Structures are given as C-alpha cells and as structure tokens.
Amino acid sequence: MLARLKEWARRLKRDVVTLWFAYRHARTPLIAKLCAVLVVAYAFSPIDLIPDFVPVLGLLDDVILLPVGIWVTLKLLPAPVLAECRQQAQAWLDAHQQKPRNYFAAAVFVILWILAAWLLWRWLAL
Numbered sequence: 001m002l003a004r005l006k007e008w009a010r011r012l013k014r015d016v017v018t019l020w021f022a023y024r025h026a027r028t029p030l031i032a033k034l035c036a037v038l039v040v041a042y043a044f045s046p047i048d049l050i051p052d053f054v055p056v057l058g059l060l061d062d063v064i065l066l067p068v069g070i071w072v073t074l075k076l077l078p079a080p081v082l083a084e085c086r087q088q089a090q091a092w093l094d095a096h097q098q099k100p101r102n103y104f105a106a107a108v109f110v111i112l113w114i115l116a117a118w119l120l121w122r123w124l125a126l
Helices: 002-022 030-044 057-076 079-094 103-125
Strands: none
Touching: 002 030, 002 057, 002 079, 030 057
C-alpha cells in the first residue's frame, strides 16, 4: 500500500509540472490555461490557503482539493498537448531540477488571511 501511495504522489508531482508546461503551451484552450494557472499557483505556493496546522481541514486541501483540480484540468487538455507536456514534465523531473515556487500566489494567500482576520475582527467588534 505504501508503494501505491508513493506512486500516486509521484504522478501528482509529475502532473503539476505537466500543468506548468501546459499553461504556457500555445495550443492549450483558454479555460484549461486558466484552470492550470490556478492549480499550478496553488501547488507551487509555499503557503497553503488552509494552513496544515488547522486540524483535518489543513490536510484536506492537499489530499482532495489539489488532486481534484489537477484531474479536472488534465481532462480539459487536448490529448496531443497533454502527451507533449507530460514528456516535457518527465524530462524536467528526471533532470532533478528544483520545484518552482510561486511567491505571487503566496502573497495572495497572505492577503486573503489578513482580510479574513480583519473581517472577523470587525464582525466581533460590533
């Protein structure tokens, strides 16, 4: 079972990198590009929307939200584009390059948390 879980995680990592290549691909449809940008930004962000220290919900985004986003976006890609981007992703991963980071997405999540805290403070202050 552990081997299957590791293989699943390896495929998820490859698919995120595949989406990273797909959103830059010229033949990727617009809706697929938008979904890919969102999924890749979230996956490569060093900060989660729901922090991992929040019981249950903190891991829920990593275990359910991200894989579902990847799956939906992969379904939106044309087969030739998907095959080409998967090859690029595998080659990139085989070169052992470091996982890209998306600090813009991290900044967006920090702003969302600050806004939520401010709104909660305003609501409780009334």
